[in-house]
Amino acid sequence: MLSVKNLQQHYPNFDLNVSFAVPNGQVVGLIGRNGAGKSTTFRAILNLFQPDAGELTLFDTPVNQLTSMQKQLIGTTFADSFFAENFTIQQIAKILNASYQGFNTDTFLNACRTQQLPLNQAYKQFSTGMKAKLKLLVAMSHQAQFLLLDEPTSGLDVVVRQSVLAMLQDYLDQDSGRSVLLSSHISTDLETLCDRIMVLDQGQIRMQATIDDIQTNYATLKLTAEQYDRVKADHLLAAKPAPFGFLALTDQRQYYLENYPQLAVAPATLDDLLVVLTQEADA
């Protein structure tokens, strides 16, 4: 579906250099701290600027050569400014109907009603949760095969978040060929939704793995300085100083359980991955 090879963008204090793919039918989650390069990556995929280097293809076509038919198959929640602030859902539906062949007004308005979104109220009067729901409903309103979702659950309370995630899961369940690339700071969202996770840090992908692999094989190790010296040459991916010595990450949990039964080895969460794999420099 999407292939990103050697995407590079250089800013005065920032260098992006990433390669990854989103296969057909897969949901890939991008996690990273503020300033990691998520938006720059997304903007390049949407061909919103010309990167310094890189081969980016979507639907087997370079992203700067997508036909208008292919562009119709992309749904996105990207972009801070959405529709004009005074627009109502009824007005937005008219625009979508004129813009997208795959759009169905009745289905869209019904989905908005189901989510209890007011059809005749100006968008600017919507709460954060209402805006997030509407953005996602719009992204899913025209039978897109590829969804690019930038922080779709950012700023939402837990109930709205679950409702937004359920909407997305329904959409994916309707067609097994649909693919998603999404970014999030909220690791539980990614655990429930994603097939694969990438950790982006300071413009580099520090790791990528399937959720299954992470849940089965990844682990954190709480090590004293002396223990760290003893095991650091083995299968550690990274380690960070911690009050007790070092917090280390491995993708060989079983190895440590079998060979070092005295060590504190625990399954790694996505938050652990972020903590251990990202650099200290604050954004």
Ligand SMILES: Nc1ncnc2c1ncn2[C@@H]1O[C@H](COP(=O)(O)OP(=O)(O)OP(=O)(O)O)[C@@H](O)[C@H]1O
């Ligand atoms: N047009 C630009 N000119 C100079 N620097 C830029 C430009 N756009 C982005 N940057 C820098 O590139 C880095 C990555 O920014 P980007 O917006 O991609 O990060 P992000 O991961 O999306 O962050 P956030 O989660 O905070 O939105 C930042 O250091 C940012 O200051």
